[in-house]
Amino acid sequence: MKLKPEDIRSIREKSASVSAIRRGEGAAEKKMDLLVCAGTGCVSNHSLKVKSSLIAEIEKHELQNRINVVTTGCNGFCANGPIVVVKPDDIFYQLLTPEDIPQLVEEHFLGGRPVERLMYRPGEGEAPIPKMASIPFFGKQQLIALANRGIVDPERIEEYIALGGYQALVKALTEMSREQVIEEIKTSGLRGRGGAGFPTGKKWEFCKNATVASAEGEAAKYIICNADEGDPGAFMDRSIVESDPYALLEGMLIGAYAIGATHGFIYIRAEYPLALERLTQALEQAREYGLLGEQILGTDFSFDITVSKGAGAFVCGEETSLIASLEGKLPEPRVRPPYPAQSGYMGKPTNINNVETWANVPHIINRGAEWFSSFGTDTSKGTKVFSLVGKVNNTGLVEVPMGITMREIVFEIGGGIPGGKKFKAVQTGGPSGGCIPESLLDTPVDYESLVQAGSIMGSGGMIVMDEDNCMVEVARYFISFTQQESCGKCTPCREGTWHMLNILEDISAGRGQEGDIELLEKMAQHIKETALCGLGNTAPNPVLTTIRYFRDEYEAHIRDKRCPAGVCKALITYSIDPVNCTGCTACAKNCPVACISGERKKTHVIDQDRCIKCGMCYSVCNFDAVRVE
């Protein structure tokens, strides 16, 4: 069935009750939707077994007419999965197992008494928080790009339409000129969410106005969605594609119309099988409904999308290398200009945006530039999605208004550091970003402030580190990553990162020398200035920021041959504290090289000559008796 604009409206009107329940407004009808999270995190924790158990119990009690089980994409609160949210009441159940389900169905859905045992608690012994919106993790979030996360079934286009989907496309195609669409995006202040933060509307305009020096005329223009989320420690794009693939498609459709592109590509990371599956399915449904292909929604606008699977190369995040990869060539970046807007895919004008940027577009068209720009700061409008991970209690995916402080994100939304440990740094921007120390936690999250702090916004990785993380080792980790991922085309990046890595490895191994820090700084500056593409230009950032804020740790490694965090193997020793050791034998039993001796109930001793410093004894000791120095 090929839809017309009026069909979109009638589908929405017919399914008004679905959207009311999902938005928490349908209490009067006594109907319930159970939203089971089926994002990668929850699925790994067996949420699909929870789902089948729910269905079985509901059928057993013949509740299926009143209670509907829906699978959704990533809810965001991945730390506490599997998650089920009960709508319209907004009751949040977490850490579910199939064994919990019979009780849940009997007490809550039959008896009307929500089960406190399965609810979120802010701390041990504290009262449970029944409603999702009242949980601090969700409280400070502002959802735009993730507006439908956890409330829409990503495998059913009808649900997306019911919740207001494709309204923006109808509006753009039937009420707005191409210029008006671009003007709206420009006015909204939307900037690229992939990291660099270039104004999206401007980028679109360049591509729209690019003259095509071929006989094919305007027909040959392309748009690309960069979904090759190569940043290790980040999963914003995966989550959007898994939870709301149609929003991405709608954003691309609107962009294609404005720019005048007839074909688009989605370049997606091969490590994301679930996202790829959902995307492929979404494309098929969209084609079936006439939302992709010839004469979309009965207008004279035609557009289609090809999905292209990445093959695992971080450099493909750079736009010219992504284009080369799409063309089947070796993905090496090239000098710009010409920019892709003039000469991109197959030499034709091409516009690239990342997943989150595209996903913002329908909302801006629907609700207007003014609404969008009411969020954020003077120069950074709207919201940003972050994957809040590492040493933080509430790990997961968060969308926050620009301008919020790092402290609010880490301590209010993230709930602070686990195990009573001390916060050390938060890393943003992945291998291209930097580490922000405690003294700068009140830095607002916007493009300019983060650059000033030595980091970048990046695509949204936000990794929290505590006192047990060694900053020299973190710098070594990132440089070793960029060194491996350097394509090798330009010398500063290929050779420079290799030398920086050697110096950092020496420092971690206790072979650091006076002058190493200065040499690192000097090389970093050269690489930043002379590398060919963004990968090399930003690769030294993690080293520079760790030197800037944690110079004392570098000095301790170099001068005192000491790793203050107790991480760098060559500089630490494990020993057993005779006061705390109870002689339980756990360490001796688990030691892989059997270098711990001692009788039961007597103090144990580590043979330092044979110790391989694997840390097993430290992790298995229940009495805090293993010391790292």
Place this chain on the structure above:
Amino acid sequence: MALEVTEKLESIVERYRSGKSSVTGVMQDISQEYGYLPEEVLQEVSRLIEVPISIFYSLATFYSSFRLEPIGKKHICACVGTACHVRGASQVVDTLERDLQIAPGETSKDGNFTLETVNCVGACALGPLVTVNGEYHGKMDQKKITRLVKSIRQEISENR
């Protein structure tokens, strides 16, 4: 071998010829079909689509997802993305190397295990994370990974 190869490859080559896939796409299709890029297949495809074999090798060694050797029965990938790293992924990798007696990128002599490190599987909240033939195992530590390897070994010996 040659005939079988040709049959399997027909649709892969056809997709390329009709412009629906690139050289990289052809290699992904071959990997999907065989689990790796067998030399004789690359030779054959190179001849059929008239692309020099050197191009295939340059792409195969550039991207991390291609492999030129067959993988073991159990493909263990340890995530070493930043989120897993700060939570102790390197200890998990060390333990795997010790338990399996192979380094990342290698396959055990009995063909049972291939160990690899991957940069991020996007389930950072569950780090440190290991996948075994695509199945996720989250919140790993040295003890848990040792136990996991043991249970996989047992599973292999039972199925023998």
